[in-house]
Amino acid sequence: xxxxxxxxxxxxxxxxxxxxxxxxxxxxxxxxxxxxxxxxxxxxxxxxxxxxxxxxxxxxxxxxxxxxxxxxxxxxxxxxxxxxxxxxxxxxxxxxxxxxxxxxxxxxxxxxxxxxxxxxxxxxxxxxxxxxxxxxxxxxxxxxxxxxxxxxxxxxxxxxxxxxxxxxxxxxxxxxxxxxxxxxxxxxxxxxxxxx
Numbered sequence: 001x002x003x004x005x006x007x008x009x010x011x012x013x014x015x016x017x018x019x020x021x022x023x024x025x026x027x028x029x030x031x032x033x034x035x036x037x038x039x040x041x042x043x044x045x046x047x048x049x050x051x052x053x054x055x056x057x058x059x060x061x062x063x064x065x066x067x068x069x070x071x072x073x074x075x076x077x078x079x080x081x082x083x084x085x086x087x088x089x090x091x092x093x094x095x096x097x098x099x100x101x102x103x104x105x106x107x108x109x110x111x112x113x114x115x116x117x118x119x120x121x122x123x124x125x126x127x128x129x130x131x132x133x134x135x136x137x138x139x140x141x142x143x144x145x146x147x148x149x150x151x152x153x154x155x156x157x158x159x160x161x162x163x164x165x166x167x168x169x170x171x172x173x174x175x176x177x178x179x180x181x182x183x184x185x186x187x188x189x190x191x192x193x194x195x196x
Contacts, residue, residue: 043195045071047158049188051085053097056180057170058130061092067186071105073195081105081119085186093130097182099164100124101142113150119143125166127180138166138180148190156190 052064067085074080082102091097101123108116125140146160162183169180 042075043071043073044193045073045156045190046193047071047156047188047190049158049186051087051184051186053087053182053184055087055091055095055097055127056182057095057127059092061090061095062184063087063091063095063097064089065096067188069188069190071190073105073107076110077107079105079107081121083121091128091130094128094132095130096128098126099140099142101140103142115148115150115156116145117148118145125164125169125182127166127169129170136169136171138169138171141165146186151189154192156192158186158188158190160186162186 047069049067049069050064051067052062054060055063065085065087067083069081069083072080080102081104083099084101085099086096087098088096101121103119103121103123105117105119108118119142121142121144123140123142124137126135126137128135142162142164144160144162146158149157149159151157164180164182166180166182168177171177
């Protein structure tokens with residue numbers, strides 16, 4: 001089984017460093033000359049979600065779980081997103097998946113409280129295979145998109161779809177490694193920490 005030499009502890013350290021850089025960045029990055037016509041510039045959102053995914057290994061049995069995400073909107077249209085997702089529930093014979101991703105996010109347009117977006121994240125994904133036959137960690141790409149609906153100045157509801165690409169998976173002895181493509185839906189709620 002091929003393994004990427006990245007552990008959850010390494011991902012946690014990298015996430016903490018990224019969060020520290022974002023929080024310690026100069027305040028002028030959050031400033032603007034004139035108020036934006038729609039949305040907020042330089043805002044920081046944190047959220048939690050429920051996810052339901054098709055793992056793309058073995059039978060077509062969906063798995064579910066929870067995640068957390070951070071969105072740092074540098075401008076009204078461009079930002080960065082980081083997400084952590086843990087899917088331990090309902091897996092076929094104990095199968096579960098985790099992922100730790102980050103990357104750019106683009107807001108497509110603003111229509112009142114509706115904020116559609118697209119993103120392409122990269123990071124580490126892990127699959128615990130059925131019947132405890134092994135665990136694999138992979139470098140993965142995760143394009144996706146969704147809709148944030150602003151419930152108030154501080155809260156937003158999110159619905160999104162994500163399609164992940166794990167090119168070196170599964171890497172299990174006796175199985176072809178043609179890649180896996182887990183995909184699924186998430187719904188959640190976010191809170192704005194910074195920005196107007």
